[in-house]
Amino acid sequence: MSALVTGNGNGGTPVELTKADFQSDQETRWCPGCGDYAVLAAVQGFMPELGIPPEKIVFVTGIGCAGRFSYYMDTYGMHGIHGRAPALATGLAASRDDLSVWIVTGDGDALSIGTNHLIHALRRNVPVKILLFNNRIYGLTKGQASPTSEFGKKTKSTPAGTVDTPIMPLTIALAAEASFVARSVDTHTEHLQGTLERSGRHKGSSFVEVLQNCNIFNDGAWRDFTDREVREGRMLVLEHGKPMIFGKDRDKGIRLSGLRIRQPDGDGGLRQLWRRPRRPRHTATRDLLSGPAPGRTSR
Ligand SMILES: Cc1ncc(C[n+]2csc(CCOP(=O)(O)OP(=O)(O)O)c2C)c(N)n1
Numbered sequence: 415m416s417a418l419v420t421g422n423g424n425g426g427t428p429v430e431l432t433k434a435d436f437q438s439d440q441e442t443r444w445c446p447g448c449g450d451y452a453v454l455a456a457v458q459g460f461m462p463e464l465g466i467p468p469e470k471i472v473f474v475t476g477i478g479c480a481g482r483f484s485y486y487m488d489t490y491g492m493h494g495i496h497g498r499a500p501a502l503a504t505g506l507a508a509s510r511d512d513l514s515v516w517i518v519t520g521d522g523d524a525l526s527i528g529t530n531h532l533i534h535a536l537r538r539n540v541p542v543k544i545l546l547f548n549n550r551i552y553g554l555t556k557g558q559a560s561p562t563s564e565f566g567k568k569t570k571s572t573p574a575g576t577v578d579t580p581i582m583p584l585t586i587a588l589a590a591e592a593s594f595v596a597r598s599v600d601t602h603t604e605h606l607q608g609t610l611e612r613s614g615r616h617k618g619s620s621f622v623e624v625l626q627n628c629n630i631f632n633d634g635a636w637r638d639f640t641d642r643e644v645r646e647g648r649m650l651v652l653e654h655g656k657p658m659i660f661g662k663d664r665d666k667g668i669r670l671s672g673l674r675i676r677q678p679d680g681d682g683g684l685r686q687l688w689r690r691p692r693r694p695r696h697t698a699t700r701d702l703l704s705g706p707a708p709g710r711t712s713r
């Protein structure tokens with residue numbers, strides 16, 4: 415480090431820092447092949463660009479594999495309690511505006527036990543940068559369904575398949591009127607780094623969902639979108655002010671028609687691209703409710 419700056423990235427002169435300045439000496443305890451490694455490398459990679467000295471940065475984490483993130487950054491950090499990272503980080507950010515405060519959370523941590531804290535941090539526009547590692551499973555506790563697991567997914571906690579439709583984290587963030595909302599993929603290093611760097615420079619609260627693979631308990635969590643063979647036809651990289659075009663031959667596109675998202679079809683007509691899927695009938699829930707219970711005869 416060649417010089418010190420004060421400030422939290424909202425001003426001040428960038429200092430010369432390298433990736434190594436953000437790598438802690440702690441042994442990483444994620445499973446070999448976990449998507450979390452790629453996100454950690456991406457974060458350590460862009461951090462020098464922010465020009466904020468490590469001692470002015472704090473990573474607050476919840477519980478889960480994602481929660482181990484704070485040990486591996488050579489910054490200040492706090493491994494909090496389950497779902498409460500937004501509460502801890504809100505207090506810190508509100509009382510220390512000289513710090514750059516980051517939250518790392520998982521789909522279970524943020525969207526089961528911690529949902530209310532996440533929503534209120536976002537709606538208050540607290541200056542914290544939230545990274546949600548979404549692997550659609552509880553990884554640390556060895557493979558139970560999370561709120562982002564697909565409908566019907568069989569896991570240790572749902573042997574007959576989940577009975578709920580998954581939450582879409584971006585929808586929650588937008589509903590809370592978050593002022594910076596984005597999504598990226600663990601292995602798309604360039605896009606991930608660029609997105610996270612932008613979020614790091616954002617003045618209010620920022621929310622970035624990272625599609626992350628858990629190769630042990632939910633391998634291929636996002637393969638329908640991220641696999642090399644399909645991704646060009648199923649992923650659209652949003653670029654400010656540019657047309658929303660995607661596809662191998664860049665021949666597919668999306669446009670807004672009023673408040674609806676539509677994709678021009680091959681005949682030049684319009685078909686609705688995205689429609690809220692019909693909610694599956696909650697037969698499993700209904701069966702549970704109508705089944706025999708102590709003191710009640712079955713209906
Ligand atoms: C109060 C409390 N309830 C439950 C647990 C058990 N627990 C630990 S991690 C976890 C879920 C983690 O899932 P996620 O946030 O998706 O993180 P991942 O491990 O997938 O990165 C749960 C339920 C706990 N530690 N504390």
Ligand code: SF4
Binds near residue numbers: 447549554628630
């Ligand atoms: S259980 Fe899954 S999310 Fe957790 S470290 Fe292993 S691969 Fe990563």
Ligand SMILES: [Mg+2]
Binds near residue numbers: 521552
């Ligand atoms: Mg998870």
